[in-house]
Structure formats: C-alpha cells, structure tokens
Amino acid sequence: MRVLLIDDEKELVSTLSERLDLRGIANDWATSGEQGLELLAAKNFDWVVVDLKMPGLGGVGTIQAIKRRQPQARVMLLTGHSAAEDLKQALEMGADRYLVKPVDIDDLLALMQQGRD
Amino acid sequence: MSQPPGREQEGRALDFFGAVTASATHEIKNELAVINEQSHLMLEMLQMAAQGRQPDPQRLADLTGRIIARVGQADQVVRRLNTFAHSAEKQRDRCLVAPALELIVRCYVRLAALKGVSLELAPLAGRETLEIKAPPILLEQALWAALQAAVAAAASGSRLQVGLEQAGGVLRLRLAGELTAPPAALPDQVLAPLGATARAEDGALVLEIPLSPPPAA
Numbered sequence: 526m527r528v529l530l531i532d533d534e535k536e537l538v539s540t541l542s543e544r545l546d547l548r549g550i551a552n553d554w555a556t557s558g559e560q561g562l563e564l565l566a567a568k569n570f571d572w573v574v575v576d577l578k579m580p581g582l583g584g585v586g587t588i589q590a591i592k593r594r595q596p597q598a599r600v601m602l603l604t605g606h607s608a609a610e611d612l613k614q615a616l617e618m619g620a621d622r623y624l625v626k627p628v629d630i631d632d633l634l635a636l637m638q639q640g641r642d
Numbered sequence: 643m644s645q646p647p648g649r650e651q652e653g654r655a656l657d658f659f660g661a662v663t664a665s666a667t668h669e670i671k672n673e674l675a676v677i678n679e680q681s682h683l684m685l686e687m688l689q690m691a692a693q694g695r696q697p698d699p700q701r702l703a704d705l706t707g708r709i710i711a712r713v714g715q716a717d718q719v720v721r722r723l724n725t726f727a728h729s730a731e732k733q734r735d736r737c738l739v740a741p742a743l744e745l746i747v748r749c750y751v752r753l754a755a756l757k758g759v760s761l762e763l764a765p766l767a768g769r770e771t772l773e774i775k776a777p778p779i780l781l782e783q784a785l786w787a788a789l790q791a792a793v794a795a796a797a798s799g800s801r802l803q804v805g806l807e808q809a810g811g812v813l814r815l816r817l818a819g820e821l822t823a824p825p826a827a828l829p830d831q832v833l834a835p836l837g838a839t840a841r842a843e844d845g846a847l848v849l850e851i852p853l854s855p856p857p858a859a
Contacts, residue, residue, distance in 0.1 A: 534672060536708060540679035547686055578668070580758050581798075605671040606664075626671060627678035 526637065527568065530554040531561035531587060532576035532603065541574075544630055558587030565591060570598050572637050575620070577604040577611055585618050592619040601636065603628065651831045658783045659730065662749050666723040669752055673716035680705050680712070722748055729778040737778040739806065739813060740766040746785040747804055750793070758798030759819070761789075764805040772808055775854045780835050784849065785815065787832045788840065791825040792817035792847045811853050818846035 528550060532538040538554045545552045553568065555561035559582055561573070573591050577584035588600050602615045602623040612623060622636045684705050687697040725745055729737075747763045754761050774781055789804075796802050802819035817825075825847040828840040837855035841848055 534676060536712075537672075537676045537679055540676070540683050544679065544683050544686060547683075547690070578756060580756050583756075605668045605675070626675035628675065630682065 526571045528552040529570040529573045533579040558582030562590055572599050574601045585615055588618045588620050654831045666719055669719045670716055673712050677712050680709050734777055737774050737781050739772045740769050742781050746782050750789045754793045759793050759796045760801045762803045776836055784832050787828045788849045795821045795823045795825040797822045813851045815849040816846050821845050
C-alpha cells in the first residue's frame with residue numbers, strides 16, 4: 526500500500542509520515558494540494574489523505590483533481606471539526622472516508638484496510 | 643422576511659462571535675493534532691527502544707522542543723480567545739483601540755491565510771492610549787467586517803497592510819493591498835452603532851469611526 530498525505534501543517538504531515546514509516550507503510554507527503562498533485566502525477570497511490578481546510582486549491586478542489594487524475598486512488602478526508610456541510614460537500618466530491626483530527630493512526634489504518642476489502 | 647433592526651444587529655453580533663470562536667477553536671484543534679502526532683511518535687520511538695532499537699536522542703530532543711513550542715502556540719490562542727470573550731461580557735462603554743485592533747487582526751490571520759492573503763499590522767506605537775467611547779465588541783465587530791471585506795477583495799498571494807490613524811475626532815483604519823475588486827460594502831448594522839463609515843479609496847478600504855459616536859448612533 527502506498528499513501529500520499531496532504532496537509533498544509535508541515536509538522537503534522539511530516540510526523541504522520543514518520544509514523545507510517547515506522548509501520549513499514551510507503552508514503553509521500555505534501556503541504557498543499559498543488560504539491561500533492563505533482564506527486565500524484567509521478568506515482569500511483571492507493572490512498573490519498575487530504576486535509577479539508579488548506580489555502581490555494583483547498584481540500585475539496587484537491588479531491589476533485591485527484592479523482593480526475595487517479596480515479597482508482599481512495600481519498601481519506603481529514604477535518605479539524607466535523608462541520609456537516611463541509612463534510613457533505615467533500616463526500617459528494619468523491620472522498621471515500623473521513624477522519625476528525627487529532628488522528629488516531631490505528632483508526633486511519635483500519636479505515637484504509639476496510640477500503641481495500 | 644425582514645427582521646426588526648435590533649434583531650438583525652443581534653444576529654450579526656452572534657454571527658461575529660461564532661466566527662471568531664470557530665476559527666480560534668480550529669487553531670487550537672490544529673495545535674492539538676500536531677502535539678498528538680509528535681507525542682505518539684515519541685512514544686513509539688521509546689517503545690522501540692524497549693525492544694532494543696535505540697532512538698536517535700537528537701530526534702527525541704527535537705520532538706520534545708516542538709511539543710513545548712506547540713503548547714505555547716495553543717496557549718496564545720486560548721489567551722486570545724479568552725480576551726475576546728471578556729470583551730463581550732461587560733457593558734463597557736469605552737475601548738482602547740490598539741489592543742482591540744491587534745486582537746482582531748491576530749484572530750483573522752488564519753482565515754486570511756486560507757485565502758492566500760497575509761496580514762501585516764502597521765506599528766501602533768504612539769496610539770496605545772487611543773480610546774473610543776463604545777463597547778469593545780462593537781469596535782471589534784466593525785474591524786472584523788472590514789477585514790472580511792478587504793481580504794475577500796485581495797489577490798491571493800498578496801499582503802494586506804492594516805494601519806491606524808487618528809484625524810481630529812475620527813479614528814481612521816486603512817486596509818491597503820492588492821485589491822482585485824472593490825471591497826463589498828460593510829453592513830449598516832455593524833457601522834451604524836458606531837456612527838462609522840466605510841469606503842474604497844486608492845486600492846484600500848478605509849473605515850472611519852468617530853471617537854465619540856453620536857448618541858443617536
């Protein structure tokens with residue numbers, strides 16, 4: 526399984542990446558939707574974890590672009606608060622699962638595993 | 643269906659209060675999310691040490707330092723939120739302008755950043771005692787509305803400079819930057835209680851508030 530993490534909070538995304546490394550899960554990370562899409566152009570990912578609130582393309586715009594470019598990639602939405610309207614919009618745009626921060630890595634991996642089954 | 647003016651003002655004030663607290667709690671949540679990741683990573687490194695794989699002491703020290711810094715940042719947001727909450731709780735009829743402006747600009751930094759706009763507050767030296775005869779929450783609400791309008795009109799990737807001046811009996815707030823469109827008009831329910839006016843002027847949004855709002859305002 527290869528995972529792409531996209532969150533504008535560098536310390537969060539780099540630390541989550543390190544924790545996935547410890548579990549032997551191949552991953553890359555980016556701090557913007559635009560940067561994430563560049564990585565997506567170079568590699569295939571099974572899962573893309575996307576923060577909802579980001580400058581620039583934003584979470585929803587990033588999810589739409591991911592689904593256009595790699596329709597097979599599953600998308601996990603990360604949100605600070607489970608604001609119903611934002612979540613509804615993101616799920617309608619193609620997010621497959623969502624998690625509310627702070628991330629429980631066991632929940633994250635379990636949801637990814639369910640998504641593969 | 644239109645509401646009576648008093649109700650509209652109350653509704654606007656509630657929207658404002660909600661927007662500030664929602665943004666601040668989002669910032670706190672973000673800090674907690676980072677602290678969560680870093681502390682769990684430390685725990686996992688220590689658990690691995692117990693199994694014989696020695697962690698890098700420098701990495702552990704670095705993570706500890708970052709957690710301490712993040713706790714400090716979260717504390718700053720909580721203090722800011724607390725100051726804001728207290729500004730609304732009493733029927734105060736006077737307000738120091740500089741601290742109110744600093745508070746509201748800091749509260750708006752994250753929302754501006756989401757639109758790709760950075761905020762820069764011009765030095766307030768010499769204006770520390772500038773006072774307005776109005777409840778702090780009314781001034782803060784007008785400042786927030788001005789920031790909302792200016793940031794919405796500003797180009798992504800640009801910087802918005804916020805400056806404060808006093809001209810006679812009038813407080814003049816100027817939000818200048820690379821505006822791609824005229825800023826939206828500020829709601830009358832926000833301006834009227836202060837007797838304030840707002841207008842676009844030479845690529846800036848200018849908000850003028852009398853230091854002593856007329857009693858009818």
